[in-house]
Amino acid sequence: MDNTRTQDAFSQLSQEKILKIMNMVKNKEVSIEGALHLAQKEGYADKDSQDLLTGSLFNYSIYKYKHYRWQKRILQIDFNTKTIFNIEKGIIKKQFPFSQVKSCEDTERRRFSIVFHGRQDYELEAVSLDDKRKIMYLLSRVMQSNSCRRPGEPCLERAAECDVVHEGVLDLQQNAFMSTEWVKYLVQLREGELTLYCIGLGAESKNACPAMNTIHLSGGNVSVSKENECGTFLVQTKGHNYLFRIPFTVQNYRTEVVSKLRNEWVSLIERYCELCKGGSLSQEESQGDTSSEADYENVTVALNEQKEEALHFGVSAAATSLNKRSNSQTKPVKGDVAPASASTPVPISKVEVPPAPPAFFQSCSLSPLAKRTKAFHWDVVPCDKIPKSIWGSCDPAKKKIDASRLCEQFQVQDVAVFSGNEPSVNQHIMLDRKIAHNFSIFLKSFRVKPSELKEKLYIIHEESGGLTDEQITTLRRYMLTPKDAEKYQSFRGCPSELHIVDQFMLEMCRIPHLGQRLDLLLAVRELPVSMGDLEPLINQKIQASKQLHSSQKFIAVLEYILAIGNHLNENAGKEKAKGFRLSSLTKLSLLRGKERTFTLLHALVEQLSLHEPDLVKFAQELTEFEAVPDASMKGLSAEVDVLKKELENVTQCRRLIKPRTTKAMPQESQFCRELKDLIQKYEGDLSQLSKRCEEMKKLYSSVLVKFGEPQDLDSQELFGWISTFISEFRKACAEVMQ
Helix, strand or coil, X not given: CCHHHHHHHHHCCCHHHHHHHHHHHHCCCCCHHHHHHHHHHHHHHHHHHXXXXXXXXXXXXXEEEECCEEEEEEEXXXXXXXXXXXXXXXXXXXXXXXXXXXXXXXXXXXXXXXXXXXXXXXXXXECCHHHHHHHHHHHHHHHHHHHCCCCCCCCCCCCCXXXXXXXXXXXXXXXXXXXXXXXXXXXXXXXXXXXXEEXXXXXXXXXXXXXXXXXXXXXXXXXXXXXXXXXXXXXXXXXXXXXXXXXXXCCCCCHHHHHHHHHHHHHHHHHHHHHHHHHHHHHHHHHCCCCCCCCCCCHHHHHHHHHHHHHHHCHHHHHHHHHHHCCCCCCCCCCCCCCCCCCCCCCCCCCCCCXXXXXXXXXXXXXXXCCCECCCCCCCCCHHHCCCCHHHHCCHHHCCCCHHHHHHHHECCCCHHHHHHCCCCXXXXXXXXXXXXXXXXXXXXXXXXXXXXXHHXXXXXXXXXXXXXXXXXXXXXXXXXXXXXXXXXCCCCCHHHCCHHHHHHHHHHHCCCHHHHHXXXXXXXXXXXXXXXXXXXXXXXXXXHHHHHHCHHHHHHHHHHHHHHXXXXXXXXXXXXXXXCHHHHHHCCCCECCCCCCEHHHHHHHHHHHHCHXXXXXXXXXXXXXXXXXXXXXXXXXXXXXXXXXXXXXXXXXXXXXXCCCCCCHHHHHHHHHHHHHHHHHHHHHHHHHHHHHHHHHHHHHHHHHCCCCCCCCHHHHXXXXXXXXXXXXXXXXXXXX
């Protein structure tokens, strides 16, 4: 074992924690390598606690699954307002109070989902495992704050990280290649959650962070039961099953001891599940009838695309899958995704994975020589609607079309690159069959040979011959797990004899720091686009704040509103006010006079026209409020904060892949030089953007002070009120002047 790595892992731990790990090794509960993973875990946990407890506002770049695509967003967790924000290009798309967060599901690789009370779940993907670990930690804090809240009582502040109620080393059953295996985990039970740290990866992931998974008990949908086999018990969540086993060690070698330990785990987990279930019910009662978030999804298109992809998959992979089905244990896969990490607990599914599409399709009547075209996924008119519509008398056979031209434009292009490597019907694939199926579909349109992949990674821009953004994103999702990588690294045969999927996976294994290289390429391309999108939005907010700060006519109009309001309230027996919130501007059109069409806003127009006609044109000083603002300063600040993190990651990746010797290839040296120049340029551009962002926030803060508004009021609300007022004022002017 690497001495430097050992010293780094243990140097940050207290004597108590070091002693605990040493006793585990002594009792043969963990191996020496497992002890190192445990030390790393403790180090990461301490670091996370220090970093994440000092702040109150956290921004993370994530991908949200919507309409069958992954869309880049920012997830902001704000402990000041106790709200989670979904931000896209500075616009707050959705916001969720902490009280609406029910639980959090940790899934494979970088993916996780947030479960809400009365709302659709959010399926998300972090940009890195480190970010995912931090987000999960923060979400556990959110759920801990929810679990301490009771109806009618204020939520008292509690420790961010609850004390460990019970812990121990357990074996977790995982589906491996063609078999199942037991992997060691350190399992910690806290109030509201069961945390799993993998310590049985072995030596293949020495540079990886210790894998962590969290089973949140706060959702109220977790149950635990004893299994027939001695020492095993099952934890069931909303979508996953986790089968645990008490390992036989120096201390746990008798059956009665193992059964006692199993019963203790089951009893404690059952107890905290019941506590959380009660809290969850009270949460749901307090939510009331919350309207569900129904995002329309075009199911027809998705199903048709899946059918078309099935046609692309080919005879060999389908036959192989059918042959393997009877004698191999399948692994559950959620959607068309990258392989699940071996270091992340893979749930046991009771639902059988459907067989792969058959090698030949009976419904397909195309001859082998017929040219296949792309499908047009339209929405078909139902049969019962045809007779009374124009389609009832329509005869498309009478319309002449240029079939050859259509075939020329929309013919499905065959990928000839791999024509010499088409596998035989019974060719074996090393990768999981479902993942191999999905990756094979991607390869049909990926016109790059396995041997050319590494060269492509040295080309920064797509127009210079590099990979497309979509190709980079897809390759990131098919990154191999440590166990799959070990499988390919042990291969000693001729690569050309492998299935094309295995050839690519083998090549991906041989490229050092592939994940970081793909992340770097994507970030380098997205940074200038993101900065270009944000700059005009920030400038618009600066200009709007300046106009609002300097407009004397607008202030005079507010004075008229105050005078009119005080006059009405005084005669109504209410006290006079010294000032009013700008949110009141939108209420002027709601107070109707004797005539139903005459409102307080019309009265304001009349008063201004009689006494100071010049003020009727006050909107000329507020031209930036012509349209309702979309982006908010809160969202824009979050975007800039995330860009800083992304640029830091790019700099770190550059250091990681920088050639260590002077004998680097010319292409590699050129790539590093170009990357260095781009980083320097982006640092300068981002520095200017950050200064403009600070100027924006400073100006807006002074605007809030000037108009007596609270400092936590977001610009999206304030500017929205003013924009709506100007629009309604102009409409009232036109009606009064008629």
